[in-house]
Amino acid sequence: MAAVQTSGEKALNRVAIVAVLVITLIFLAPIYWIVSTSFKPRNLSTTIPPTIVFTPEVSPFVKLFTKRSQLREPPTAEEYAAAPWWERMVFDGGEKVVRDGKGNVQWSAYPNRFMNSLIVAITSTVLAVSMGTITAYGFSRFRVKGEADMLFFILSTRMLPPVVVAIPMFLMYRAVGLNDTHWGLIILYTAFNLSFSVWLMKGFIDEIPKEYEEAALVDGYTRMEAFFKIVIPEAATGIAATAVFCFITAWNEYAFALIMTNRRAQTAPPFIPSQVGSGLPDWTVIAAGTFLFLLPVAIFTFLLRNHLLRGMSFGAIRK
Amino acid sequence: MAHIQLKNVTKKFGNHTALRHLDLDIADGEFFVLLGETGAGKTTTLRIIAGLEKPTEGQVLIDGVDVADWGAAERDVALVLQQYSLYPRYTVRQNLEFPLKSKLRRVPDAEIAERVARVAKTLRIEHLLERKTDKLSGGEMQRVSIGRAIVRKPRVFLMDEPLSALDAKLREALRTELKNIQMNLGQTFLFVTHDQIEAMSMGDKIGVLNHGHLVQTGTPNEIYNNPKNTFVARAVGSPPMNLIDGKLVSGRAVMAPLNFELPYEGAANGNVEGRALTFGIRPEDLVVESGAPVEAKVHDVENHGVEKILTLRVGDAMLRATVPAQTHLAIEDAVRFSWNPEKVVLFDQKSGNSLKHAG
Structure with missing residues (x-):
């Protein structure tokens, strides 16, 4: 320059x-x-032209996390005075927070769906990246019979748009009892991501000189030890990049989550829009749910940013 | 300490044969240099001894024991490579400790510290111990690599062109250092190189490899003065041996197609007379003087300080001669030369084999 x-x-x-x-x-x-x-009062969420300046409030988040029902009549003054600050916001919106017989607040399904998303995305990412790394190592370091064909086969699993197999997959899952389970989605997402993970990791591992491991072998270590002590630290950048890609794919997946799950294992993507249909759509609640849903990917990517910068320039991990 | 033998070792990679029926014998405590061009099979030989490759055929014996089923870890050899031999992300100290921390060896911590300190002192890398390896210069890296090999006290040292990536000055310095280390340790070294100067200056014995064949083994002197064939004659020596086609006619070397004659005094055993031969003569045995029998033109003069290397043009052939540095000659000067008739080596023109070795 x-x-x-x-x-x-x-x-x-x-x-x-x-x-x-x-x-x-x-x-x-x-x-x-x-x-x-997600910080607007409900009546400002659909104005035309859009409201730019407004007093932000957290009522959408309160509504997001609680179970509510429509008020037939406004709350009495005592009820209103007895309610905590956040419950008043719900009253102000013409709704009330649902409580059980003992007076405990009923949570909405959102935290649960969010947890499902985390469980499914993290587990499938860990599985896809670890299996992908080991597979890629095998292809990279050993003479494998039919290596090119096998690698092509692995890649070819991505050539079919996944939704095409959604119905047969649904029937198979129902037959073996995997629908609406965490493991069902985890297996599915791991399978989606695995081919990608193998190919990406193979590129990274090919870049690591095999002399390092051979030196370790000669120095008295087993191949397993050499793999964990030498290869994994060297491949950290690639693992981070692959993990981010796999995590984003699993986190954002909508179609299969919609078809395969409905309650127990439902993830956030199909859940958030399902809230549109109950009563009049409250866009502020949907926006709040979406906003929180965006955070994990942003945080994850931010934490790994140093690895990613180097990892995205594939093949340039050596100085 | 170890005596290494390869017996009839063949190694194939798919259709490519890297080594053909290789027999090699490296005595205990010997500094053995394998010399060959890229692709001659030097590295493959080394990797087979290290246990990183399995021979397609043949046996590897260390101290008389067939080690076919031994892994690289069990053979207790140390490997020094041209590059990538240090573990990245580790400090120099961690690199030196690494082989000692293997579960196989279980060296107590106090001894590890002591051994690392001793090696660091020997190689003068004490000031580098806490540094990360990517902050080292090429020479320092190779020092640490050698240190990592020594610290283990292995049975054999295997070195794959450890000096090739270094600049000339450093290479020379480390050459001497390495040779000293070997003499002090008294251990078996197998050193692989394509550099004949390294081979000549360091080796107790040299093995010349060509396309997976071991062409000749011997002391540097034997290899230099008595090459087994024209390949070895060309491979060893800088500049290489001059090779001139001709015939022996009644005790005189008659060159053809180059048209000149020189006396020959070697013992001409058998019916050498009239046979198509190649005469080999080292550049230092070509004598440039007035009154000598053959005329040539100076094609090029290389000044090496201690001496000059002349390229002489005779007909359309080029011959090399070393002359004292004081000799003043310009390009295109006409000179006369002869040779030292006792130093001439005869090769069969067709097979390229030395007549001396053939019988």
């Missing part, structure tokens, strides 16, 4: 910066929309 820039280069730089800003704004607009809606 030139240390001294000409005026032409400077102008070009400015244009580039403006372009990047515009593109960033376009990409961030829907996210802003969701985040701002």
